[in-house]
Amino acid sequence: MSLITPGAAGKTAAEVTRSQLTGGKRDTAGLVLLVLLLLCTLTTLLILGVLLQEVLVDAWPIMSERPGDFLTSTIGSDPATTGVWPGLYGSFIIGLGVLVLSVPLGVAAAIYLEDYARHDHKITQLILVNIRNLAGVPAVIYGVLGLTIFGTWLKGITGGSSVISAALTMAVLVLPVVIITSMEAIRAVPQGLREGGYGVGSSRWEVTRDHVIPYAAPGILTGVVLSIARALGEASPLIMLGAITGLLPETTLTGPFTALPMLIYNWSGRPDPVGGDIGWTNAAAAAGLTLLILVIFFNAAAIYLRNRFERTRLGV
Amino acid sequence: MKASTKRLFAGAIVASLVVAACGDDDEESTPETEAPAATEAPAATEPMTSEPMTTEPMTTDGEGGGGAGGETPELASGNVFVTGSSTVEPISIRVGELANELSGGELLVTVEGPGTGDGFQKFCAGEADISDASRPIREEEAQTCADNGIEFVELEVAIDGLSVITNPNNSAIECLDVPGLYALLGPESEGFGSWSDANDLAAEVGAVQSVPFPDAPLVVFGPGEESGTYDSFVEFAIADLSEERLGEDNDFTRADYSSSPNDNLIVEGIESADTSLGWVGYAFFQAEGDRLKGIAVDAGDGCVAPTAETIADGSYPFARSLYIYVSTTAAAENPAVASYVDLYLSDEGIAKVSDAGYVQIPEDRLAATRDAWAAR
Amino acid sequence: MLTIEDLQGNRKQRRAEIVTRRIFQAAALFSILVSLLILFVLGQGTWDFFVGIDWNFDVLTDTGWFPRRERFDLRTIIVGSIVVGSIAMLVAAPLGLGVAIYLAEYAPSKVRAVVKPVIELLAGLPSVVVGFFALKFIAPEVVDRIFDPTQSRNMLVAGLGIGILVIPIMASLSEDSISAVPGSLREASYGVGAKKVTTVTKIVLPAAISGLVAAFIIATSRAIGETMVATMAGGYDGSGPYNGFNPLEPGLTMTAAMTNAAGGTDAVKAGPPFDVLFFVGLLLFFITLGLNTIGARFVARVRQKY
Structure with missing residues (x-):
């Protein structure tokens, strides 16, 4: 060179x-x-x-033109005056159901699998593989499960095709996601924190309650928020359960119900009036926007929580 | 849910969806001003101008010339649950909205449309007040009702007509008879790619109109098996011959046609080929009149073209009755049910049949329906 | 003296310990119950279906999917799922992989901080909204204009819509496996004078290949299990003939066949036309389970390696 x-x-x-x-x-x-x-x-x-x-x-x-009216009116036969109130109510109860049912169950399962169970045990292995598989089961199959168990077997309690059945179905659907994200959050808790607890004479449950759960909380919360967003957006279990799209002036827990995704699905398929101003396409889009805002809100919250979580973990 | 909590809830949601209300007036006032709409049918004062399928009403409503029972009734307050046919559902929805509007939100009607069979199942188990039906109740269904102590009255409320259609450029076909339709569209016609392919079969089953069929491509468009219009078509054009020739449980059209859940797509298909053939609900045919050519139908009494008149007077053969079944047990216990049916059968209520895209029953049959209801 | 008794804590503590342990264990075992229930429910419905068709397996190969005629041609819905799933992966695999490589290897941290949350937002899109988009935009504005199909709802439209839904899954799983490749491999590559492009294509991607295959398989499983877009935009409502592999024809996927069977028709919602949804559900369950299991194997391989 x-x-x-x-x-x-x-x-x-x-x-x-x-x-x-x-x-x-x-x-x-x-x-x-x-x-x-x-x-x-x-x-x-x-x-x-x-x-x-x-x-x-x-x-x-x-x-x-009428955002408030659209959100508070009931569903009807005219796209220009229809609202999404029953859908909002249904989606709200579904979100609440997921929060109340799958969070305690999911977090408890995650604590057991991370902190209590012996990882070389066959049953633990089976549970772990099983949860991963459940996370990959298509939503429509959970719909079949919900239709049979909550819609038919437990009809006496749930009222059959009701928002309670839908909430229970969605809670089961998101459970694997809650467990997996909670496990990751719990795994990230420094071992020293636990040992410190044991060192001062705390029992395992006390360590879990006082140290592990509080430390892992933001990570768990991220999973919870994402799960709620997912439950709000799923439509196929609603079709399976027979959410209605006719007329629903009253919202009840055990009676006929509907939810936002079902309305979007049904309205998207209705023919638009010839030459009319506001058609079902507009109504479906408005319902879709409402759902999108809810879902984006939850997702953004999850992203924010995770970023905070990562920063805490890195000790910044 | 009580109105006050609902208002709070609505307010909370509105507030949390500020983004949705882009540039809207201040959201504090929104729940305040919009609250009545939450409990009422959508915007009561506005005329419903943008129905998906509007037809010209056969009788102008509100003229009060309907005879006995034509006046709009006083409405009781309470809840009514309507289930059953998804074909009849649009009528029940519109009457339900009217009930809600006229009663100031006191008469609350819930309507779902899982299907006629499902509807009777719920109805006869005492889970619904009214069941919509696109066919008369079956014996075994009526037996279930009787076993459960549910007494009911059958009320004919509308006529569902259907039109056999082709492209306006198709000048060769003006009229088809039932055997001809069977030869072209029945289960034995599978694989026929040309009208003339059906000639042998048409001769065998005794078709006389427009035979022999021309040697032109046969492209078929129609609603899928899920549609009520499919059921009607099979009932009118296929069922008798298929049962005679193939035995029971063969009452289907040919499978190899372009089925579509959306009437607009059927019309597009018919327009796309000069010698196309298909069928749609009468209301849709009427609304899209100039894009389609309606084929007259001969069911043994000569060719009859589909018009509102021929359907109403019963001369057009491809029309079936739609019913509501009212639990008289429920109507006796719950004045709201009786009120809703009263409204359904009033002039104002029955006019909703046209809004929903169906044909109103003629005066004498309406009178019979009203009598049946009055005599319950 | 410290005794074992002291170390075991007081009785109250011990009782709480046992109770909580049992509760947590029950919660973990609940997931097994869910799996068993899924299998039981699908199995029972499948049994009813076969009893309903008198164990006449010929109906499973009769042409076309016409539940009311008791024609349940599995080929129709399986090919429908394959065509729609393939189109979805043709969209999602390159785009998702491209996004992943860009984010993992190229994107400046500022760009990454913006792009990654946006991709995650895409992951949160409800499928029904994407179905709406497929119906109202992809069909009329894209597919109709370019291909002019006979019917504007078809398998291509459904596949493109599902592809959009699957991009973020493909992207995030691929990115995970690319990021899992140790930095030392890259440094070694640069150390011998390799260019960035060489390092990425010859070192990083081959090292991450197991994870990328896993991402592809798991994304495919999602695409096949996706329901709403296929139901809304696939073109048939519950019944239709076998249209072969032509994506411009309307078609039915397994998932769309299920939702339509559940909805029933005005006239029929009982017997085999309804029960078939359990049978299709069972098939779908095993197909997605198989794909996910294979995917998990590949993920495990990555874990072992690094």
Whole structure:
């Protein structure tokens, strides 16, 4: 390699060094790859953007004119005056059901699997594999489960096709997610914290209650919030349970019910009036926007919680 | 849920969805002003101008010329639960909204449409006050009702007509008879790609209208098996011949046609091919009149074109009755049920049949229905 | 003197210990109960279905999916699921992988801080909203314009919609496995003078391959189990003929066949046309279980390696 005087070639020393390190050629392959990766990322972001825009634009005729009325009116036969009140109520109860049912159950299971169970035990292994598999079972199958167990077997308690049945079904559906995220949060609790507890004479339950759960709380909460968002957005179990889309002036726990995803599904399929101003497309989009805002709110909360959680864990 | 808590709840949701209310007036006042709408049918004062399928009402409502029982009744307050046919559901919904509106939110009607069979199951178990039906109740269903001590009255409320349609450019076909339709669309026609393929079968089953069929592509569009209109079509055009020739449980159309859940897609399909063939509900055909050509139908009494008149007077053969079954037990115990049915059968209520896309029953049959209700 | 008794704590503590342990254990065992119930419910319904069709297996190969005619051609719905799932993966695999590589290897931390939450937002989209988007945008504005299909709802539209839903799953699982590749491998690569592109394509991706395969398999399982978009945009409501592998034709997926069977029709909602949903559910359960198990094997391989 001959020595090149920087000044003679009209280049700075840094440029020369760089060109020698990179072999002196322009990195075409690297550029192509980077462009491809950027294209993938931008396409994905673009799809999300177009989707949000489509929902917003279609929802606009209703959401700009009568947002309050839309949220508080009951469902009806006219897209220009229909509301989503029963759907909001149903979705609210479903979210509440998930919170009340799957959180204690999921967190308890996670504590057992992380802190109590012996990991080399066959039954523990079975439970762990089983939970992972349950997390991958399609929602529509949970719908079949809910229809049979809560809609038919336990009809006397749940009232059959009711919002209680829907909430129970969704709680079972998100349980694996709650368990898995809670386990991860509990696993991240420093062992020293537990040992410190034992050292001062606490029992395992006291350590769990006073140290493990509080420390893991933000991580557990992240999973909980994501689970609620998921439960709010699932539609197929609602179809299985027979959520109604006709007329529902009264919202009850054990009577006929509906929820936001069911309304979006049903309204999307209804024909729009010829030449009419506001059609079912608009109503479906407005209901979709309502659901999106709820779900995005929960997801954003989860992202915020997780970031905080990570910072705490890193001791920042 | 009580109105006050609902209002609070609604307020909380509105407040939490500030984003949804983009640039809206201040949200504190929203629950205040919108609260009545939460308990009433959607915007009572507005005329429903954008129905999915509007047809011209056959009788102008509100003229009060309906004879006995035509006046809008006084409405009791309470709850009514209507289940049953998804075909009849749109009528019951509209009458329910009217009831809610006229009673100032006192008469609350819940309507669902799981299907005629499901409806009777619930109805005869005493779980519903009224069951909508697109066919008369079956003997075994009536037996279940009797076993459970549910007494009921059957009320004919509307007519569901259907139109056999083709492309307006198809000048060769003006009228088809039932055997001809069976030859073109019945279970034995599977695989026929040309109208002329059906000629042998048509001759065998005794078709006389428009035979022999032209040698032109036969492209078929219609609603899927899930649709009430499919059931009607099979009942009118296929069932008798399929039972005679193939035995029971073969009352289906051919399987190889483009089925669609959306009437608009059927119309697009019919428009896409000059010699297409299909069927849609009468109301939809009427609304899309210029894009389609209705084929007259001969069920043994000559060709009759589908019009509101021929359907109402019973001369058009492809029309069936829609019913509501009212539990007289429930009606006796719950004045709200009686009120709802009173309203259903009043001039104002029965006018909703047209709004929902069906044909109103003629005066004499309406009078018979009212008499049946009065004599319960 | 400290005795064992002292170390065991007082009686109250011990009783609480036993009770809580039992409660936690019961909670963990509940998940086993859920699995057993799923199998029992699906199995029982499947039994009813086969009794309903008199164990006549011919109906499972009769042409087309027409529950009311007792024609339950499995080929129709399985091919429907394969076509829709394949299209979804054709969209989601390259896009998801691209996003993952970009985020893991290239994105400056500021860009990453914005893009990653947005992708997670995409993961939170309710499938019914994506179904709406497929019906009202992908069908009329994309597929109709480019391919002009005979019917605007078809398997391509459903597949594209599901693809959107699956991108974030593919992206996040791939990113996890790429990030799991130890930094030392990259440094070694740079150390011998390799360019970034060489390092990524020749070192990092091959090292992460098990995880990427796992991501692909698990995402495929999701795509096949996804219900709403297929029901809304697939083109048939509960019945339809076998249309082969042409994605521009309408079709039924296994999931869409299930929701439609549950909805029933005005005339029929009992017997085999209804019970078939348990049978299809059982098939779907085992298909997704199989895919997830294979996926988990690959994930385990990554864990072992690093």
